[in-house]
Amino acid sequence: MATVEERVKAVTARVLKVDPKQIKPEHSFTVDLGASSVQSVELVASFEEEFGIEMEEDAALSVQNVGDAVGFIANVCREQGVDIEE
């Protein structure tokens, strides 16, 4: 199974149409990767689908960069009893 970070990067690359190899943990979704307002929402929806979880809207949308998203999603997975490769 791919790690949370690999899966987050893959989803991010697909939604934002960027090369997954260029995505770094410190990258901001909006400033560095160019996510628009609606793409930010699409990212959250795609993460939910990818991991089979439900995230609290305001908290999820306040996550700024890729590394923080990995940590945030891993926490939600643990809280909701979803198996992940860390």
Add this chain to the structure above:
Amino acid sequence: MDKARKKHPLVDAERPNLLEDTFPYVLPPLIRFSKSPVVEYIDGQAVEFDVAGVKDRDIVITDTTFRDGQQARPPYTIDQMVHIYDQLARLGGPNGVIRQTEFFLYTKNDRETLDRCRALGHKYPECTGWIRAVKGDFRLVKEAGLKETGMLTSCSDYHVFQKLRFRSRAECIDSYCEVVDAALEAGVRPRCHLEDITRADIDGFVLPFVDRLMEMSSQAPEDQSVKIRLCDTLGYGVCYPGVELPRSVPKLIYKLNRECGVPSERLEWHGHNDFHRVHANASTAWLYGCGAANATLFGFGERTGNPPLESAIIEYISLKGDTCGIDTLAISDLADYMRSIGLPIPDNYPFAGRAFNTTRAGIHADGLRRDEQIYNIFDTALLLGRPPRVAITDKSGTDGVVHWVNEFFGLKGDDRINKIRLHKLARWVIDQYEEHGRLTTISDEELEVKTKELLPDYWEKYKAVK
């Protein structure tokens, strides 16, 4: 830069102060005055006005939808006027906040309309007439059985000399007073419409004329004493303090009210909107001692129109702090009715336009999503049957779509669908503009179709309920 003269320490708080004494939300925002009187300098003297006292004074709205309002459009049918009259009665309520409305009396249709309106049996608005200042016209008033009629007594020299061709002011006043006499003899209360007062010689003509009217009134029974309507015919009136006569609304009212002694309940302001001052001037007239503000539904009247009656209604509640029996929902019903008979009301027109509380900005939609009070003027759903809405364009953002969908499904509080669940619809909206180059607003009908297609589960769940 000047040095700051006063320090203003932050009053820190962890709970919001929403100033609910002024913004109760279930009512229009209240207009509250400080305890100090307002001072206006008139003839070199400081004169105090108790504007705060308006809360306890008997102020009313009078309507001229069927007279001035009809001078700017093709005539209403009799049925239309009877319906509008019925709704005016509902809007103004049993306390007669809309106290009177006036009718032409010249044609068979005019008289039939009046008869049918009176046959509805409403106490308010009382029906009054409107005639030329011609003695023979009192026959019409008498035959109609009316107790009061307006008559045109133009008072600027533009009218006295240029239009009416009197040889002197004295001749003009004598002529007017003959007609007033005829009214009093006929047992009809005359309401003298001082046309073009904001362009008249106040000291040289208006005040001597009104003095004479007051003298004549002193011989008449109280219920027939002359009323005065101050007609700002071309919208020249100005409500700011310090403005000179004849344009000063406060000074005009002072002169008639306190110098000529016309009681407030016999003073009425009639404005026109040529300089966008019409509503503020009518409200100012109330504050400075005028008992009645004359208005038309949706401001429809000669040229640029008159004070909008529905705005006067909202102002009335804001000043009184109470609905006083007014049924504000009638405003929306009247607007729908007017649109249905071909009267155009601009979409952005306050309180009644289709989009008066519709936002197109995503950031405003986000505010509405969090708490509708952030961007809604008052509880428009409660008072007007019109909840705040979002029009969907490229500026609406995801928040706009979220607001639209939740309003469409009628969802509130925790039941509201969040933006994560609506991302497909938001994407479709964005693509309309970014991918397809659309330039127009997306209609409710289009959004309904897309909502059904992209949110089938929610459609099934909530449309079945609706």
